[in-house]
Amino acid sequence: MNNIIKNSIESISYKISRKIDMKCIGAVLTAFIITRVMVCIVVLFSMIQLPVLSGEGLWRLDTQNLIQDGLTRWDSGWYIGIVQNGYSSKSVAFFPLYPILMRMLNRITGSSSISGLLIANLSFFLALFYLYAITKQDYDDNTAGRAVFYIAAAPSAFFFSTVYTESLFLLFVTAGFYYARKRKWGLACIAGALASATRITGVLVGVFILFEAFWQKGIRFLPKPWSVRNQIDLLRKDIGILPQTIKGIIASIFSVTGIVAYMAYLYREFGDPLAFLHVQGSWGRSVGFDWFLRILQDHSQKLDIFFTIVFIPIVIITFIKFRPSYGLFTLLSFMIPLLSGSILSMRRFVIVFVPCYILLALWGKKLWVDRLIIGISLPLQAYFVVLFSHWYFAG
Structure with a gap:
């Protein structure tokens, strides 16, 4: 009898251990604990020592x-204000899902700030698991572990632990990627809808879902080698395959319901479904590329110029090297801030360019590249944390 019980316990333990990816758990815990503890220590001691x-x-x-x-600085005040007082004509620039979750959690915490911080850190923690999973789908555990650590150590990654939407958005982006890759179109659709209710660039999860559905069914867009004849033949083939992607197409369409619901609310309350776009002028943004002329005269954006220049080749290589769903998501995520008329906060925007960190993780196989990325990222993150916590602009 004892042997039967012992064998049963060993069998159950073995099955559980196979389902639980200990390498994933170890990588996520290491990245999360090291970087979040660093953020808290830097904030605490800098606040004590520096005015x-x-x-x-x-x-x-x-x-x-x-x-x-x-x-809790800068845009944090807008989210807290929305939670406590609702939307105003200027705060409509900030999408509603994060404040909604903060208000719900307020019933337990009694504090908008604490609610925002809890949601941000928990979302970031969960997002790292999804990032590990989607990286491991194409590569290996070591690459997945580096991707997780690189995004957690990124210079502006402290925003994942502030009262900002970065971590919540990262969670829905990585979840959308994961479920689309797994062909779980319903869950991918839900993740996309939640992303589009969190930030305007959440609609790009729908783009990812659409092109991932195409790619998985064999639609390849461009023939190799390219010629007019080959392009026509491939186009005919792709059109023939198109009906097989209907589930992905439907998921892509309905993944924008988050932003559609917000537009309906804005129409009802303010008479303008695009108020979140029209208010951008008061934030120094307007559609166009005239930002290039303005930043030549505005030296306060030097760091954002630097991050824009650094990520240009990374984005281009990601677009060329990875499957179209990853490439288009990254390219469009990069282009939207440029089209907004300002590169202000680009150092913050790039931390949710998920495929870029997978690319860096591939490069990080070389020890000197790995050390270079970590050696630059962590000190910069500590520096930006000090700036942010002391009311200097950090993204």
Whole structure:
């Protein structure tokens, strides 16, 4: 009897261990703990040792809790304001899902700031599991582990632990990628809808779903070698395959319901379904490329110019090297800020360019590249944390 029980326990333990990816758990915990502890320590000691800027509009949340205070700055105030007072004509630039979740959690925490921080950090933690999974689908555990650590260590990755939407958006993007790759179109659709209710670029998850559905069924867009005849033949073949992608097409269409619902709300409350776009002028953004002339005269955007230049080749290589769903998502994510008329905050926007970190993880197989990425990223993140917590612009 004892042997039967022992064998049963060993059998169950073996099955559980096969389902639980210990390498994934180890990589995620390592990246999350090391980088989040670093952020908290830097905020705490810098707030103790260095004076925080003061003046009109430079509020302090809770001087008794320096970490909470230091991680609640800049746009955090807009989200807290939406939670407490609802939308105004200017705050419509900020999409609704994050404030909705904050308000729901407020019933437990009693604090909008704490609610926002809890949602942000939990979302980031879960997103790292999805990132590991989608990277491992194409590569190996080591590459997946590097991708997870690189995104957690990125210079502006401290935003994943602030009252900002970056971590929530990253969660829905990586979830959308994962479920689309697994052909679970219903779950991919839900992830896309939630992403489009979190940020305007969430609609690009729908683009990912669409082109992933095409790719999985054999639609290849461009023939190799290319010729007019080959292109015509391939086009005929692709059109013939198109009906087989109907589930992905439907998932892609319905993945934008988040932003559609927000537009319906804006029409009802403000009479303008595109108010989130029309308000961009008051934030220094307008459709076009005239930002190039303005940044030549505005030296305050030097860091954002630097990150834009650094990511141009990374985005291009991602577009060329990876499957079209990854490439288009990355390219369009990069182009939207440029089309907005300003590259301000580009250093923050790039931390959700998920395929770029998978590419860096591939390059990181070389030890010197791995050390270079980590050696630059972590100190810069610590520096940006100090800026952010002390009311200096950090993205």
